Amino acid sequence: MSYIPTLKKQYTEEVIPTLMKEFSYKSVMQAPQLTKIVINQGVGSAIADKKILEFSVNEMTSITGQKAVQTLSSKDISNFKLRKGMPVGTTVTLRRERMYEFLEKLVRVALPRIRDFKGINAKFDGRGNYTLGIEEQIIFPEIVLDEINKIMGMNITFVTTANTDEEALALLKEFGLPFKNLKK
Numbered sequence: 001m002s003y004i005p006t007l008k009k010q011y012t013e014e015v016i017p018t019l020m021k022e023f024s025y026k027s028v029m030q031a032p033q034l035t036k037i038v039i040n041q042g043v044g045s046a047i048a049d050k051k052i053l054e055f056s057v058n059e060m061t062s063i064t065g066q067k068a069v070q071t072l073s074s075k076d077i078s079n080f081k082l083r084k085g086m087p088v089g090t091t092v093t094l095r096r097e098r099m100y101e102f103l104e105k106l107v108r109v110a111l112p113r114i115r116d117f118k119g120i121n122a123k124f125d126g127r128g129n130y131t132l133g134i135e136e137q138i139i140f141p142e143i144v145l146d147e148i149n150k151i152m153g154m155n156i157t158f159v160t161t162a163n164t165d166e167e168a169l170a171l172l173k174e175f176g177l178p179f180k181n182l183k184k
């Protein structure tokens with residue numbers, strides 16, 4: 001028997017029936033699902049110091065459990081001393097089991113560690129995808145405070161198969177994302 005993440009099991013047993021009832025889907029396949037989670041970290045200061053990018057790659061790899069990839073600049077910007085092809089950030093795309101593992105860690109461990117946390121904003125992109133900005137990487141348990149070189153933020157994008165923002169909101173709420181100011 002193979003390992004099934006807790007949130008994946010919860011999705012098939014609880015989330016799908018709830019969404020089918022709420023949006024009156026006729027088939028299980030109509031229920032929206034999470035396809036991938038993309039985590040990006042812009043490291044603009046890597047232009048001056050290449051070590052910062054190395055630290056960023058190592059931190060993202062330890063947080064996600066998957067090797068982070070450097071992103072390169074697409075054009076020259078003289079005001080920032082930036083040339084085309086220079087490394088300016090890191091990214092990781094999570095799918096399947098690793099995606100559910102990361103989502104569970106984010107919801108149950110990392111988000112509650114944010115100081116004065118009151119919930120996350122419910123602003124979607126119009127196509128059923130959601131991007132969450134995190135200001136400090138130190139909320140993740142894998143990060144050792146003594147080894148931090150610089151406090152950096154990251155963007156976490158949840159890509160769903162939902163057709164509307166309303167369906168995506170219901171899906172992510174069922175997964176346990178703590179949205180604020182939601183009218184019941």
